[in-house]
Every structure is written in C-alpha cells, then in structure tokens.
Amino acid sequence: MTPSTTLSICFNKKNSKLILQIDFSQMDTETQEKFLADLFKKALQKIYKLIG
Numbered sequence: 001m002t003p004s005t006t007l008s009i010c011f012n013k014k015n016s017k018l019i020l021q022i023d024f025s026q027m028d029t030e031t032q033e034k035f036l037a038d039l040f041k042k043a044l045q046k047i048y049k050l051i052g
Helices: 029-051
Strands: 006-013 016-023
Touching: none
Parallel strands: none
Antiparallel strands: 006 016
C-alpha cells in the first residue's frame, strides 16, 4: 500500500464547517511528524480552553 501524501480532516456540526487539506508531498518524514504534532497540540489546547 502506498502512503498518502495528503491529510484531509472534515468537521461539520450544525452550521460550523472545517475542512483542512494538507499536502505532504514536499515534506520529509521528520518535518511531517513535527508539523502534525504541533498542529494537534494547538488544536487540543483550544479544545481544552473551550470545554475547561
């Protein structure tokens, strides 16, 4: 199975919509991992602020 070079995230709650598409074809594995770690860390921090 060939790894995908694109990450797609879709979120739809009532009228809110988030569509995020990231093309990893120009990034090496280390850069991809750092990018995703930073992205999800920031997202989780915002979620905790909203619910906390």
